[in-house]
Amino acid sequence: MRARRRGRERLVNDTPAAPLLDVRGLKVHFPVRRGPFGRVTGHVRAVDGVSLALRPGETLGLVGESGCGKTTLGRALARAVEPSAGRVLYDPGDGGDPWDVGALSRRGLRAYQRQVRVVFQDPFSSLNPRMTLLRIVGDPLKAHGLASGSELEDRVADMLTRVGLSSRYMRRYPHAFSGGERQRISIARALILGPRLVIADEPVSALDVSVRAQILNLLLELREQLNLTYLFISHDLSVVESVCDRVAVMYLGKVVETGPTSPLYAQPRHPYTEALLSAVPRPDPRLRGAGRRIRLADDLPDPARPPAGCSFHTRCQAAVDGVCDVPGRPPELAPAGEGRLTACHRATDLTLTGVPALGPAVEGA
Numbered sequence: 374m375r376a377r378r379r380g381r382e383r384l385v386n387d388t389p390a391a392p393l394l395d396v397r398g399l400k401v402h403f404p405v406r407r408g409p410f411g412r413v414t415g416h417v418r419a420v421d422g423v424s425l426a427l428r429p430g431e432t433l434g435l436v437g438e439s440g441c442g443k444t445t446l447g448r449a450l451a452r453a454v455e456p457s458a459g460r461v462l463y464d465p466g467d468g469g470d471p472w473d474v475g476a477l478s479r480r481g482l483r484a485y486q487r488q489v490r491v492v493f494q495d496p497f498s499s500l501n502p503r504m505t506l507l508r509i510v511g512d513p514l515k516a517h518g519l520a521s522g523s524e525l526e527d528r529v530a531d532m533l534t535r536v537g538l539s540s541r542y543m544r545r546y547p548h549a550f551s552g553g554e555r556q557r558i559s560i561a562r563a564l565i566l567g568p569r570l571v572i573a574d575e576p577v578s579a580l581d582v583s584v585r586a587q588i589l590n591l592l593l594e595l596r597e598q599l600n601l602t603y604l605f606i607s608h609d610l611s612v613v614e615s616v617c618d619r620v621a622v623m624y625l626g627k628v629v630e631t632g633p634t635s636p637l638y639a640q641p642r643h644p645y646t647e648a649l650l651s652a653v654p655r656p657d658p659r660l661r662g663a664g665r666r667i668r669l670a671d672d673l674p675d676p677a678r679p680p681a682g683c684s685f686h687t688r689c690q691a692a693v694d695g696v697c698d699v700p701g702r703p704p705e706l707a708p709a710g711e712g713r714l715t716a717c718h719r720a721t722d723l724t725l726t727g728v729p730a731l732g733p734a735v736e737g738a
């Protein structure tokens with residue numbers, strides 16, 4: 374299953390544009406409550422100091438194991454969950470100053486939430502079964518006071534056509550549609566307000582393999598047509614490879630490596646990225662490369678009690694006692710060449726193994 378990824382080389386080679394979203398030290402800590410009185414006994418550090426930039430027009434992949442904080446980060450960026458600390462600066466593209474998203478007025482926040490929309494993983498549970506397509510897709514327009522009556526119907530019809538559905542289906546309910554069609558409906562709902570940034574949280578994970586490439590290609594076509602920027606959340610590194618310009622790797626609430634997709638896949642600069650990549654399948658044996666599968670020891674540590682120092686040291690095969698496990702000395706993200714950043718104390722003395730390039734993508738295959 375491959376999708377087209379246009380524009381990657383442009384983004385890799387050009388001077389980076391000013392970020393659309395500039396995330397600085399973002400934290401989302403959930404209180405852990407215990408006992409009959411619900412006393413707070415600790416905090417799950419779901420997002421624990423994330424800094425990253427999303428450039429206009431790019432698709433940034435966010436990868437990492439289940440529970441590392443991908444969805445929480447996406448929700449915090451969409452302002453569906455309140456961050457505990459940090460800043461998010463959004464460039465509205467009008468030549469003015471960036472918006473400090475945490476300091477927006479109620480009206481400003483509504484404007485932000487028109488421009489930043491989310492597509493969820495599960496098109497079965499995320500669509501209200503008692504609402505017609507007209508309402509599912511059109512309600513955001515009504516809620517934001519942007520259209521009503523026949524104008525609203527026209528805009529819904531237009532959006533349905535854009536995502537590959539007939540406007541004749543407008544009065545039908547979600548149960549009449551397949552998984553792929555439902556995800557098209559979710560995408561139409563996300564795009565109806567004319568956003569600039571779409572946070573797609575595992576948008577194809579719940580779909581049959583046979584329709585995944587269609588939905589990925591649709592997302593990429595819409596990106597070109599509507600000048601969209603994507604944060605593409607996925608635990609599937611093959612899907613990310615086929616659609617993303619850049620990748621951010623998350624571990625226990627932190628971004629541990631970022632960089633353009635091809636160089637990052639070819640030669641990771643963080644041992645955790647290397648371990649994730651070692652599991653990426655290559656159907657052609659000639660492309661499997663020299664890398665051996667790295668099995669990560671144990672489960673992800675408890676995000677309420679992350680290991681001291683580098684939080685990956687308990688599972689890292691390259692960890693050095695007295696360097697990687699020193700309390701209060703976590704590795705910070707630092708430049709690692711080719712527009713890349715990595716957070717590893719041993720970044721300069723490790724040679725890590727990636728996966729060989731897949732070659733040109735096959736449209737719709």
Ligand SMILES: Nc1ncnc2c1ncn2[C@@H]1O[C@H](COP(=O)(O)OP(=O)(O)OP(=O)(O)O)[C@@H](O)[C@H]1O
Binds near residue numbers: 440
């Ligand atoms: N509302 C919440 N209250 C308490 N803890 C939460 C809440 N939401 C998420 N968490 C915890 O935060 C951590 C990160 O969860 P999150 O869903 O963001 O991970 P994820 O990377 O999206 O995982 P997956 O790949 O399974 O979707 C997990 O330990 C999760 O249990």
Ligand code: SF4
Binds near residue numbers: 690
């Ligand atoms: S800092 Fe140490 S433990 Fe962490 S990734 Fe680098 S080598 Fe491994």
Ligand SMILES: [Mg+2]
Binds near residue numbers: 443444445
């Ligand atoms: Mg998730």
